[in-house]
Amino acid sequence: MNTHKNHPFHLVDYSPWPILGAVSAMITMIGLIKWFHMFNYSLFLIGLINTILIMYQWWRDITREGTFQGLHTFKVTMGLRWGMILFITSEIFFFISFFWGFFHSSLSPTIELGMLWPPKGIDPFNPMQIPLLNTLILLTSGLTVTWAHHSLIENDFNQTKQSLILTVILGFYFTLLQAYEYIEAPFCISDAVYGSSFYMATGFHGIHVIIGTTFLLICLIRHLMNHFSSIHHFGFEAAAWYWHFVDVVWLFLYISIYWWGS
Numbered sequence: 001m002n003t004h005k006n007h008p009f010h011l012v013d014y015s016p017w018p019i020l021g022a023v024s025a026m027i028t029m030i031g032l033i034k035w036f037h038m039f040n041y042s043l044f045l046i047g048l049i050n051t052i053l054i055m056y057q058w059w060r061d062i063t064r065e066g067t068f069q070g071l072h073t074f075k076v077t078m079g080l081r082w083g084m085i086l087f088i089t090s091e092i093f094f095f096i097s098f099f100w101g102f103f104h105s106s107l108s109p110t111i112e113l114g115m116l117w118p119p120k121g122i123d124p125f126n127p128m129q130i131p132l133l134n135t136l137i138l139l140t141s142g143l144t145v146t147w148a149h150h151s152l153i154e155n156d157f158n159q160t161k162q163s164l165i166l167t168v169i170l171g172f173y174f175t176l177l178q179a180y181e182y183i184e185a186p187f188c189i190s191d192a193v194y195g196s197s198f199y200m201a202t203g204f205h206g207i208h209v210i211i212g213t214t215f216l217l218i219c220l221i222r223h224l225m226n227h228f229s230s231i232h233h234f235g236f237e238a239a240a241w242y243w244h245f246v247d248v249v250w251l252f253l254y255i256s257i258y259w260w261g262s
Contacts, residue, residue: 008075010065017058024050059218066235067227077234084238088245091208095249098201099256105193106261113192117261122194123186124262130181131258134174135250138209141170142247145216145240152223155230164220167243171213178206194261201257205249212246215239 031044066072151159
């Protein structure tokens, strides 16, 4: 690797992870299709394990570049920031499509739905029970992740650790409650457009909560390994942005699908 350069940009070294990651993602998708059609998930598990192993090694390399090799200069981190902003923007539009579909069906229910919403025979969730508890959990986790950020800026190691642990626990608790809600649900994804809208929107949000919790758990591990400083911690900042995005999407989901839609 050439360590002498007269510019602030990061020209990455040759890496096997992009091509291996693409192949393992393809194997995972083929395995998923095989699971759906042939009820055999062995290929899916092989692809998933491969993908996780490659993700770990790829992220390990990026951590080394940013933390120990000093390759994440101000210019590079600004590029990473814009990348994260554009990624979250694309995610916002992803969820807008679900809300669009929900309001298209609910504001003007067709004759096939009995011209009423929720459709006849659908017993929606009580928004004052588990959905309200999940809302409080996510709002609290938004506070704890902000507490972690401020503690990190102030170089308070212990408070950052405590608040990050709390955030990860709250994220895991949210996922457990949503899983319980799905198990106890009186309707399924094939129950008219209501079931489709509900499970697609809340299900994808649930996947985002799992991803965000994993993201914050990795930040907690990195914090315990002293990878972050008060002025160089974009990995954590990106996780916090993502978590706030997940919070805001849930508020819209709760107000529109759980509360208004019921």
